[in-house]
Amino acid sequence: MALIGDDIDHARRVLNDGGLVGIPTETVYGLAANAFNSAAIGKIFAVKNRPAFDPLITHVGSLEDLKPLVTEIPSSAKNLIESFWPGPLTVVLPKSNQIIDLITSGLPTAAFRLPRHKLLQELLSGLDFPIVAPSANPFGYVSPTSAEHVNQQLGDKIDYILDGGNCNIGIESTIIGFIDDQPIVLRLGGLPIEDIEKVVGKVKISTKISSNPAVPGMQESHYSPSKKVVLGNIENLIDLYGTEKIGILSFTKKYAAYPNFVLSKEASLTEAAVNLFSGLRWFETQDIDIIITEKVSNKGLGKAINDRLTRASTK
Ligand code: TXA
Ligand code: MG
Numbered sequence: 001m002a003l004i005g006d007d008i009d010h011a012r013r014v015l016n017d018g019g020l021v022g023i024p025t026e027t028v029y030g031l032a033a034n035a036f037n038s039a040a041i042g043k044i045f046a047v048k049n050r051p052a053f054d055p056l057i058t059h060v061g062s063l064e065d066l067k068p069l070v071t072e073i074p075s076s077a078k079n080l081i082e083s084f085w086p087g088p089l090t091v092v093l094p095k096s097n098q099i100i101d102l103i104t105s106g107l108p109t110a111a112f113r114l115p116r117h118k119l120l121q122e123l124l125s126g127l128d129f130p131i132v133a134p135s136a137n138p139f140g141y142v143s144p145t146s147a148e149h150v151n152q153q154l155g156d157k158i159d160y161i162l163d164g165g166n167c168n169i170g171i172e173s174t175i176i177g178f179i180d181d182q183p184i185v186l187r188l189g190g191l192p193i194e195d196i197e198k199v200v201g202k203v204k205i206s207t208k209i210s211s212n213p214a215v216p217g218m219q220e221s222h223y224s225p226s227k228k229v230v231l232g233n234i235e236n237l238i239d240l241y242g243t244e245k246i247g248i249l250s251f252t253k254k255y256a257a258y259p260n261f262v263l264s265k266e267a268s269l270t271e272a273a274v275n276l277f278s279g280l281r282w283f284e285t286q287d288i289d290i291i292i293t294e295k296v297s298n299k300g301l302g303k304a305i306n307d308r309l310t311r312a313s314t315k
Helices: 008-016 038-048 063-069 075-084 118-125 147-157 193-200 234-241 269-285 302-312
Strands: 003-005 021-023 030-034 057-059 089-094 109-113 160-162 174-179 182-187 228-231 246-250 260-262 290-293
Touching: 008 021, 008 030, 008 118, 008 160, 021 147, 030 038, 038 147, 063 109, 075 089, 075 174, 075 182, 075 193, 118 160, 147 160, 147 269, 174 193, 182 193, 228 302, 234 246, 234 290, 246 269, 260 269, 269 302
Parallel strands: 003 160, 021 160, 057 109, 089 174, 228 290, 246 260, 246 290
Antiparallel strands: 021 030, 089 109, 174 182
């Protein structure tokens, strides 16, 4: 198992030496490497079992650090960055030649994010390079929202896990690309569409490109636990699957007769997002074969939660 702690100096040394560090962010834990070290980045793909065609997000410590990494920042991107950085927003921009092809899977654009987590900001401010960090889970599996989640799956393959507590958003960043100056949402996430539209007006959402191997975060099947997930009306599904070993992941209602994880008793979407991935993981410890679940209200963070539930239930 990896060493876990909150020693920023140690994390910095590991990254400097080309090692991998599990890092806390406000969305999910990441698996970080020096963005200027191709051998270190190669290890990320190996450890995650991630296909080389899935591009990585580069994390910067400040807007100043972003500038040399891109050739252009369209004005709508600038507006979004000013409004939501640091935070759960990733922007896809034309890359400069400082961003190596390994990061972008050969694409001419690269994804960037300035995270809000204090410990990570402290780490980034002491580095003289940006870090690339995908979510710290094996490819296709549910993202980690605690240091323990990272340790369970990748602990024996990485050098250090920087423990910054539980993620307080719990769902990956919202990814936005730009065609000319037009923002296009490529992945629903921790920044609700409604907030984005207050800044740049109506945006296009284009998250269903399962056939596009350039952006597998959008593959139809993703974020899946090892157990089968069935999404629908819980009462109907209990009738349908009642003779099998089922567990229930519900939004607000308690189902005492089954292993049951309630996302938010108070029907808070913020709380449901925080609990979503630990809820899906909890069923791995239960003697069940099928997770029955339902959509939450489709507004605010609910859209991203429903997106993850849909992908988790697609095989
Ligand atoms: O919240 C997050 O974004 C977390 C934390 C650790 O920052 N990171 C994360 O990374 O979710 P990852 O690798 O699991 O997802 C990154 C996704 C890729 O799968 C791809 O869909 C998209 O970012 N992406 C990266 N570069 C892109 C590009 N040039 N064009 C379009 N999409 C891109
Ligand atoms: Mg991921």
